[in-house]
């Protein structure tokens with residue numbers, strides 16, 4: 074999979090050289106390319122923005138600069154599996170389901186806006202040329218640009234690619250996994266720390282009871298912290314009939 078990120082602050086994406094995503098790049102599992110939008114500016118000041126039509130505060134990013142960059146970066150506009158991702162506070166919420174869907178794409182191109190955003194005609198243009206375009210928000214708060222969202226998208230998608238995470242099993246029981254629950258609490262050595270002990274069931278060696286305790290904990294935590302997720306659970310997830318373990 075190829076992911077391109079276009080930004081006026083390419084160094085912001087340096088964190089993607091680290092950890093699992095960095096290893097995935099080195100191993101050739103992920104072809105990640107970061108581009109400086111100003112390389113497609115045409116004036117000596119490498120200008121990428123201008124004042125907004127209709128007035129108002131701030132500046133808007135120019136469509137001509139963005140289209141020169143995206144035309145160069147998008148491998149095959151309109152081809153299946155090619156998606157332009159535009160982080161914006163006004164977008165649809167990016168979730169684990171989104172990450173899972175995008176992990177199957179051939180190319181993601183993430184356009185990081187700044188200032189008051191990117192001229193709306195850029196999204197219109199690429200949609201009209203058959204490119205899948207997703208305007209996404211990473212949550213109900215406002216940042217100063219799309220770079221943090223790009224880091225989130227690249228890590229959330231990159232970690233799902235085959236071979237990136239050492240033990241794919243670890244992806245199964247994490248929060249927002251297939252069951253739609255939050256993760257249960259985890260513990261490790263020392264067994265007695267700060268006068269606090271590890272729940273006895275986890276030391277019992279009884280795998281059935283441990284699995285039951287973990288699911289109960291996940292259900293309780295989800296109900297307490299994210300009641301909105303409980304409404305969407307599969308009824309089978311709430312089934313407590315195998316209480317005899």
Ligand SMILES: OB(O)c1ccc2cc[nH]c2c1
Pocket residue numbers: 160161162185186187188189190191210211214215216217218219220222
């Ligand atoms: O909060 B955000 O994810 C976000 C995304 C893009 C832009 C562009 C200007 N401000 C932004 C904020």
